[in-house]
Amino acid sequence: MVGRSWCGLLTAHQIPFRALARPDFDLDQPATLVAAVEKGNRLVVNAAAWTDVDGAESDEPAATRANAEAAGVLAERCATVGATLIHYSTDYVFSGQARSPYPVDAPIEPMNAYGRSKAAGEAAVRGSGTEHLIIRTSWVYAPWGKNFVRTIAKLAAERDRLEVVNDQRGRPTSAEHLAASSLALYLAGANGTWHATDAGECTWFDFATAIAEQLGSSCSVEACTSEKFPRPARRPAYSTLDLEQTEGLIGPLADWRVALSKVLCRIDQTG
């Protein structure tokens, strides 16, 4: 989702780029990561990751290879050629026990294997010595790809009622807004660790309700607790990322409801 959003953004701004994917860029094949970054490249955006949060519980070594070891190889290659690396991380590096937004320098205490692998990725990028921008984000969705908005839109069209968890709070993020705010941060000279999401805050139930309402669906969205849907990976009860530093540099970020309406009118219901 984020990689495709970057391609659209750079195309719209007429900024030349190369977009790489497997097999030419494979997080499990370090040589491809080294070959991907060429002398003269100024900016490398790593939007690839092991993103299967539940799957990471049963194969943490593989998630760590992709999210941490590969990130380290890529970052060291960027250091060698003098490129800046934009690398994405997650709200899941935090404990999920807070009651107010997590500042950028809050303690790292991941509660699941995916969070540990991403936290290790942050450390690998920081330790590489390359110029970098680590951008933590949360609840990403786009008109395409595997995401909550497309899942709920599909279910709301098929069913009379849906139950959605109401005990996990966070911030939805449009992948296209994330690419735009990432580029804005880079152009404004940001480096180190930053947060970028859409603004506002909600539960998954609130989010699903807004999706159904904005689509004009007659499906009844009902609240339940996480106990109703046990998952292999523990999920944070609260994972809102503080945006003060980011909004101070690049201005206010759009509210999640506004972002949602911009995506819903273009949602790809086919794939």
Ligand SMILES: NC(=O)c1ccc[n+]([C@@H]2O[C@H](COP(=O)([O-])OP(=O)(O)OC[C@H]3O[C@@H](n4cnc5c(N)ncnc54)[C@H](OP(=O)(O)O)[C@@H]3O)[C@@H](O)[C@H]2O)c1
């Ligand atoms: N989605 C979220 O809610 C969320 C939340 C917080 C942070 N993030 C972070 O945001 C970044 C972008 O994620 P996204 O939301 O755009 O997820 P996504 O849509 O799942 O995209 C992940 C991409 O990584 C690629 N990938 C996976 N394993 C790979 C490998 N071994 N080698 C090369 N490419 C590989 C996938 O390629 P294939 O198509 O070939 O599988 C896919 O294009 C990631 O760093 C993620 O951890 C995402």
